[in-house]
Amino acid sequence: MSIDTDLETARALTSVSPLSRHHLTHKHYYSKTKNTKNNFDESLSAGSISAIDEFDIDSQQASLAVEAAVSIVINGIHYAVLMASPQQLEYLAVGFLFSEGLIDHSRDLLDWDVTQLTDSASFAAFSDSTQSLEHLLDYDIYVVELVLNQRCHQRIQAQKRQLAGRTGCGMCGITGLAQALPDLSAYQGSVTSHSKPSLRPELDTLLAIRAKIDMAQHTHQLTGAVHAAATVYEGQLYLFEDVGRHNALDKLIGWQLRQKADIDCVVMTSRLSIELVQKSIRMRLPWLVGMSAPTSTAVRVAERYGLGLAGFLRQDRVTYYAGYDTSK
Secondary structure: OEOOOOHHHHHHHHHOOOOEEEEEEEEEEOOOOOOHHHHHHHHHHOOOOOOOOOOEEEEEEEEEEOOEEEEEEEOOEEEEEEEEOOOOHHHHHHHHHHHOOOOOOHHHEEEEEEEEEOOHHHHHHOOOOOOOOHHHHHOOEEEEEEEEOHHHHHHHHHHOOOEEOEOOEOOOOOOOHHHHOOOOHHHOOOOOOOOOOOOOOOHHHHHHHHHHHHHHOHHHHHHOOOEEEEEEEOOEEEEEEEOOHHHHHHHHHHHHHHHOOOOOEEEEOOOEOHHHHHHHHHOOOOEEEEOOOEOHHHHHHHHHHOOEEEEOOOOOOOEEEEOOOOOO
16 A cells, blocks of 8 residues: 555554454442441441441443554564554554654655454464464454665664563663663754744643543543543644553654644643653654653653653643743
């Protein structure tokens, strides 16, 4: 498939993939009609909680977020395995390659294809292993095959490594401090591609974005188990959900590269950890805002490279950590 293929056709490859599945659960709880607190306090005083009134059980179907293994194959080289939500994989691939420093522009990606592995025959087509692959049937597996230009291919050959990603951490599998903690000095003082400095986002603006995110984050409303990265571009909200917060940002980065969009601010529904700051600096983002707190390392690196950082975006407040200027 050509990289110039219409985006709607490209999305069709992954839109049929379920982002959530139903699973029977059994909820144990104490009825609100019972004097639970007093009984609990009395039981604690007596040294036992067995005296509490019996609990109720509610059996019902719950929606669970799908967590798929996404194998990234670049010019025939198995480069990475990401645990991600199986949606917008074209954006995830482009954003991931950019964050890894393998491409500078979306045009560096010449061709790509997405294949879902569903049975033993499809597993065998992508593996040279002689071992049984039956255990893979327990997983949702996708292979994203990418073709990069010659210059980018040489970068991959120079690294020639494999990375095994995990949902909770964007650095898992990276060997070598130089790779885990890259030199970003080339981006210092150049976090924005705009001709004028980006102003600090005001509280009213951020709260309006949060309200739009709360309404648009459909998979999280169903499952309570996915993160989102969102931005407002030309008056419209663009939101990308994933079980991994770093994947959600990579999807947004991939979209931004494909659209050549200048954006001032990205809002994350998660805490702001160092890998999110590194990705934001690489994309020359002026402001990164989280609904939870940043880490100390994230703040220190953001300050060094001129990235505006804010956290604890709640219903009536936000806390600025880096890039704050009272004159703006």
